Amino acid sequence: MEALLAQRIRIFVESGQVRSDIADFVRAELDALSADGCVITEETAGMLTSHLLLALTRLRNGEPVEEFRADDIAAAELADHPHAVRRAHAVSVRTERAFGSPLPESEINFLAMHFALLRRDTP
Template identity: 75%
Template sequence: MEALLAQRIRLFVESGRVRPETAAFVRAELDALAAEGCAVTEDSAGMLTSHLLMALTRLQDGEPVEQFRTDAEVAAELAEHPEAVRRARTVSLRAERALGSPLPESEIGFLAMHFAVLRRDTP
């Protein structure tokens, strides 16, 4: 993993905002993306990393996740990226098994958007 991206994750843990097991889960997901040929760097996956770290932390803390008015717009954009939606749903299932918390539909949609952009930006 790129040093800057690893530093981002480490800072979330060291600040106490994210549990070590959550960080380990996100690292494993990023490693899987890299193994599939995605360019997983601070520039390409920094926002994805932060979003996933915080979404999983909110769920583990029992914080409510609001549905956004843009959910329909996100779904429409994702119609052209079914592979990104599948990956986001798979990550949600793995999160439930590993951390006890599946992602709600709203978070799955936003996570899928990150995956679609990452795929688009990978040559």
């Protein structure tokens, strides 16, 4: 993993914002994306990393997760990226196995948008 992206995760853990098991889960997800050919750097995946770290922390703490309202443009974007939607659903399944609760549909949609953008930005 790129040093800057690893540092981002480390800062979340060391500041007490994120538990180490959540950081490990996110690292594994980033490694899987990299293995699938996505370029995973601070620039391409920094926002995805922060979002997933905090979403999983909110889920684990029983706090509300981000609301994602799919307007027509976002819905069309997701329709054009079924792989991103499938990946987001798979993350939710792994989240349920690891932490006991799946991600809500609004969070799955938000992750799918991140994955679609990541795929778009990978040469």
